[in-house]
Amino acid sequence: MTSLQVIKARFGIIGTSPLLDAALQTAIRVxxxxxxxxxxxxxxxxxxxxxKIIHALSTRKHHEFIAVNCGAIPEGTINSELFGHEKGAFTxxxxxxxxxxxxxNGGTIFLDEIAEMPSDTQAYLLRVLEYGEFMxxxxxxxxxxxVRVIAATNVDLEEHVRRGKFxxxxxxxxxxxxxxxxxLKDRREDIYLLFQKFANDFAEKYRMQxxxxxxxxxxxxxxxxxxxxxxxxxxxxxxxxxxxxERHITVDILRQHMPHLFTRxxxxxxxxxxxxxSEIQDREILYRVLLDMKNDLNDLKTLILEVIHRNNLxxxxxxxxxxxxxxxxxTPAPASTGSTIISQxxxxxxxxxxxxRPIQPLEEEDAPLAMDEIEKEAIRRALKKHRGRRKEAAxxxxxxxxxxxxxxxxxxxx
Numbered sequence: 001m002t003s004l005q006v007i008k009a010r011f012g013i014i015g016t017s018p019l020l021d022a023a024l025q026t027a028i029r030v031x032x033x034x035x036x037x038x039x040x041x042x043x044x045x046x047x048x049x050x051x052k053i054i055h056a057l058s059t060r061k062h063h064e065f066i067a068v069n070c071g072a073i074p075e076g077t078i079n080s081e082l083f084g085h086e087k088g089a090f091t092x093x094x095x096x097x098x099x100x101x102x103x104x105n106g107g108t109i110f111l112d113e114i115a116e117m118p119s120d121t122q123a124y125l126l127r128v129l130e131y132g133e134f135m136x137x138x139x140x141x142x143x144x145x146x147v148r149v150i151a152a153t154n155v156d157l158e159e160h161v162r163r164g165k166f167x168x169x170x171x172x173x174x175x176x177x178x179x180x181x182x183x184l185k186d187r188r189e190d191i192y193l194l195f196q197k198f199a200n201d202f203a204e205k206y207r208m209q210x211x212x213x214x215x216x217x218x219x220x221x222x223x224x225x226x227x228x229x230x231x232x233x234x235x236x237x238x239x240x241x242x243x244x245x246e247r248h249i250t251v252d253i254l255r256q257h258m259p260h261l262f263t264r265x266x267x268x269x270x271x272x273x274x275x276x277x278s279e280i281q282d283r284e285i286l287y288r289v290l291l292d293m294k295n296d297l298n299d300l301k302t303l304i305l306e307v308i309h310r311n312n313l314x315x316x317x318x319x320x321x322x323x324x325x326x327x328x329x330x331t332p333a334p335a336s337t338g339s340t341i342i343s344q345x346x347x348x349x350x351x352x353x354x355x356x357r358p359i360q361p362l363e364e365e366d367a368p369l370a371m372d373e374i375e376k377e378a379i380r381r382a383l384k385k386h387r388g389r390r391k392e393a394a395x396x397x398x399x400x401x402x403x404x405x406x407x408x409x410x411x412x413x414x
Contacts, residue, residue, distance in 0.1 A: 017187030031057035041181030044231035051110040063107030071116035089138025114151040198237035
């Protein structure tokens with residue numbers, strides 16, 4: 001089997017990250033087969049390089065390799081681009097035309113940004129993958145092709161499937177062998193190596209001395225989040241090579257030419273704190289419940305003060321109230337007496353100076369409710385308040401109707 005070092009040298013891949021090596025190992029293993037491959041990763045990580053490695057190491061390497069950006073082709077013409085068309089099939093079709101699947105027969109097609117492919121084109125692609133058959137636009141003749149498909153995307157295709165934006169059967173057909181290309185922030189040990197490689201390349205291109213980083217400037221680059229990944233690092237290296245008069249790049253020079261490298265809008269990478277929509281909505285319910293509980297507590301305080309004021313009662317001291325808090329010395333009285341005994345404490349008597357209504361004893365407080373019970377009670381109250389109208393209840397709870405339906409089913413609140 002071809003070694004990683006040979007592959008890296010051949011295709012100009014720089015890095016020693018274990019995540020990068022694992023992705024390359026997978027590409028090398030799957031290359032000799034005809035399995036469909038789905039390459040995922042953020043924009044700018046080099047997904048097309050992996051597709052070229054797979055083609056170059058396959059038995060199809062002497063045939064066509066065609067890279068197609070599905071997001072760059074208008075929806076009205078993508079079927080013609082991929083599958084060809086017959087003369088007169090649409091306005092401007094003045095002659096027959098072969099599509100990429102016909103041209104690349106025996107070779108490999110790399111479909112980048114596969115998530116941008118229209119739904120009807122997804123159906124045609126599925127048939128090509130399953131049966132090797134397709135029809136040109138405007139034709140009823142079935143044609144055959146033997147093409148290996150490598151797809152790539154920088155979005156979560158599973159989420160697109162859940163939202164109905166991507167065919168589930170096509171997703172499973174494409175992801176026979178998934179390869180995840182790591183983002184640059186996940187292979188920080190490679191950042192300085194890549195910078196040196198790019199700096200030397202641009203020095204040769206522009207016939208100048210290569211730029212070098214001080215230790216502090218290196219730390220700035222290694223701690224940056226790199227949303228544009230390797231492509232962004234290459235662009236920054238080129239700009240510094242051209243714009244900086246100094247060949248020794250310090251932190252001050254970085255701050256002068258690349259101030260965005262020092263921007264920290266979040267204390268940590270945002271993706272670490274991304275929550276699923278359902279989790280966020282569940283949290284909003286709990287926040288809403290806690291806020292309602294706080295308002296109820298304030299109302300209770302107001303009510304007690306109002307009772308004391310209207311009945312001209314004497315408010316007990318705070319120290320005496322603390323002695324009434326439940327403790328190990330608190331024991332229920334026999335059921336026949338209908339009262340309770342608090343041993344070793346003096347009772348607090350609220351003496352009315354004029355006629356007052358009797359104050360009923362408080363019921364014994366139940367155990368604290370669990371979060372699920374609090375959430376269930378909040379939903380029950382909202383539904384009762386709006387007489388079962390779920391849309392209005394969801395608006396009050398600040399959640400979507402879908403989440404409310406799921407919660408009603410979960411808590412059996414039908």
